[in-house]
Structures are given as C-alpha cells and as structure tokens.
Amino acid sequence: MLPLLRTALAAGLVLGAAGPGRAQELWLTLSTVESVPQVRVNYGHASKREAPALPQLVDLVALTQDGTTGLRGALKPAPPEVPPALLAPLGTKPGRTLVAATFDAGYWTILRDGTRLNASRRLVPQARSGFWSVKYAKAAFGPGAPWLRVVGHTLEIVPVEIPGPTAGAIRVRVLFRGAPLPGADLYYGDSGMEPERVGMPAYTTDPEGIATVPIRKAGSQVLTVTQSVSPSATPTLADEDVYTATFAFRLDEPSVN
Template sequence: MLPLLRTALAAALVLGAVRPGSAHELWLTLSTADQAPQVRVNYGHASKRQAPRAPQLIQLVALTQDGGSTDLRGSLKPAPPDVPPALLAPLGTKPGRTLVAATYDAGFWTILRDGTRLHASRRLVPEAREGRWSVKYAKAAFGPGAPWLRVVGHTLEIVPVEVPGPTAGAIRVRVLFRGAPLPGADLYYGESGMEPERAGVPAYTTDPEGIATVPIRKAGSQVLTVSQTVSPSATPTLADEDIYTATFAFRLDEPSVN
C-alpha cells in the first residue's frame, strides 16, 4: 500500500503567523549586527525560539549565480546571549547575490499516553502513543542577484517561479517533494504580529503543477513554510510517520502594491 501523504503549506512573515499546531521550524535570516554579514540559523517559533544544535545541522551552504558553493558549517558559533538564540556563520559572499540552504535533522520523537514528549525513538519507547521522525530544510535568498530559482535538491523544497520585484504584491512558488511538484497543498498567509493559533486565515491551494500564489501585504522579512507527513515511516520500527518541513525566506524593503 502506498504511504499516506498529508500536506500543509503555510506562508507568513518572520515574527508573523505559522500554521496552527505546527511543529518547530528552521529558517534563515541575514544578520549585520557586527557589520560583517552573517547567516542566522533560527529554530523553533518566532515567538519562542530555541538554539539549534550544531551537530544536527548537516548542511549550511552559500550558493551564488556563478555556480559558487561555500560550506559554512565550519564557522558556526552561538548567537550572543543578549539576542534571541540561534547559530551564526560569516557569509563570506555578497549578500545580495547569495542563496543559503540548510538541512537540520530534528531526530526521533515519541509522545506518551499522557502527552509527554520524549526525544527518543520507538525502539526505546515501544509503548508510546505516537512516534515521529522529523527533518527541517531551509533556504533564504538575501538579495535580487541571488539564484532564487535554483533547485537545491532537498526532499521537500519551495522554489520561486519568478523573482519578485521590490513592489511585488505576491510571489508565485512551486513546492517540490522528492523532486516532483506537490499539488493540493493549502497555503496560508499571516501578517506580522498575528497569533499562530488565530482562526480565519485565508487559504490558498497549490495547483496540479505544485504552484501557488502568496500575497505579500507588507514590506520586510518574509518566510514561506511547507510541511509534508508520510505514513508509515521509512523506519517503522523507530517511528510511525516521517515529517518534513521546509522554509524559504526573503526580504522586500519597499511597500507592496496591494
């Protein structure tokens, strides 16, 4: 029997809304606090961030239009204690021409009958009510000269169909799962300050080509998020289902036309 696929696609601003009941996300932003551009690897929720663990970040690479590729993992360091937790890495390239991609293994999780969550697989907790394995993918285009349209090969990936202009009122994206377009995904847009659990968020759906249009109502940092659940898990003795999430971050500094 074919695995059951459950999809939810959410779009929101950084510090904005996320899909109700969603798991922790991984997203990338640009930091210039020390004047030298740095990639900021964020984890958790915008309202409750956690520091990602460097050993679980199995990819952090900077890509440029000319085909350049730089592995950034060797220069990772924790963010200073006076700012939200994150990992930082010097970018080493011109931000306006760089796309950064990351992969983070969030590992195995089990949920006991009483709702307690344990960072362990079913192998150690066979009596658990649920068992999950989770992996996070993230991409960020830091300027108009970045290779926005490049497919980097993540299992779950958001790829813009075009590069939005500074006054764009929307962005068209294609969602790929295992390299193929993912149709029927519900798309959500949230504005900065919206509570994650707020009901009544308008939904948009990817078409048969896996394409959806996300409105951009405010200037500033944007993050698109997609999740995909596959059941049964590829490792059924360790988990019941596999959960993939992916983000695509970018910034528009001019007011939108909407």
C-alpha cells in the same frame, strides 16, 4: 503498502510545539555583526526562539551564480544580548546569495497521556504514536541571488519568478522528492514574523505544485510547508516521517529620491 502522503499543518506532530498549531521551525535570515554580513540560523516559534543544536544541523551552504560555499564549519552561537541562534560569516555578497540548510530534528514519540519524548519507538514501544522530523530552510538575500535554483531538498519551496520590490504576491512551486506537490498548504509570515501558523490562512498548490501567496507589506517574509509520509521509512522507529520546509526573503520599499 504504498506510503500515505499528507500535507497539513501537523500541529500535533512537529514536536517541541508549545500548543496547537505552534510548531518549531528552522528559518534563515541575514544579520550584520561588527559590519560583517552573517547568516542567522533561527529555530523555534514566535513566543520562544532557541539556538538549533549544531550536531543536528546537517549542512549550511551559500549558493551564488559562481558556485557553492559551505558555511557549517564557521557557525557560532549568537551573542547573549540577541535572540538565540547560530551565526556564520556569509563570505559572499548578500545581494547575490541563496542560503540553504538541513536540520535533523530526530525521532519523537507521544505517550498515551500526551507526554512527548525525544526517543524512537525502539525505546518507547508503548507510545501512542511516533515520528521522525527533518527541517529544510532556504533564504534569498537579494535580487541577484539564484532564487529559482532547485537545491535538491526532499521538500523544497522554489519561486517561479523573482518578485519586484513592490510585488503584491509571489508565485512558488512546492517540490517533494523532486516532483511538483499538488494540494500542499503554504503558510506565510511577514515583517520579521517567524513562520507561526496560528490564525494564518493557507495557500494551496495547484496540480502543478504552484501557489500564489499574497505579500501584505514590505519587509521580511517567510513561507512554510509541511509534508507527512506514512508509514515511515523506518517503521520500527516511527509511524511516519514529517518534512518541513521554509523559504525566507525580504522585499523593501524602493527608495524615494
């Protein structure tokens, strides 16, 4: 049987959601701690952030035109006075850096009564459904970053062009297993919003996997896409595999002298 691919909001599938359409996501931002640029690994949703579990963070790398630097070994919990996250010193010039991360959210099952368990079908064979979830995140920290680079994530959002500081939209291509993914629904958050999807419009990719996403205002931007595959690559453990990817960037108003 050929796998069934579904690109959707997956409200009831991405586990840890507090309600319909409120999926936990992984996204990357830039912070400054004691004058040192830091990569911030965020996890959760708009009403509740969590620090992602470090053992489940498979990798975190910084990419510039000069090479790739691993950051995972330097990660530490954020200070208690700020929202939960993991932080690592960037070690490169932020304006020239693209950062990428992979997070294994694990196996989940949903019981007949709707209860959700962080366990596979091997332990919960009576479950109504089960899935495996993996999350990918990328962030471009400045105009000199390699925005257009394909890092090789199974599901990946790749800009087609670098937007200017006053751009009204961004064109991106969604890749799945290295190939353009048509019919993928992209969701957008702005001004520091987490990739919360409730009430947000979707922007669907064309046959070439490209979508044009409006940018409503200056500031932080996050794009999110989810792809489900059924049957799972591990059918004795899950019914389907759920992939989620985010791409974060910032557009600021140009300075006025």
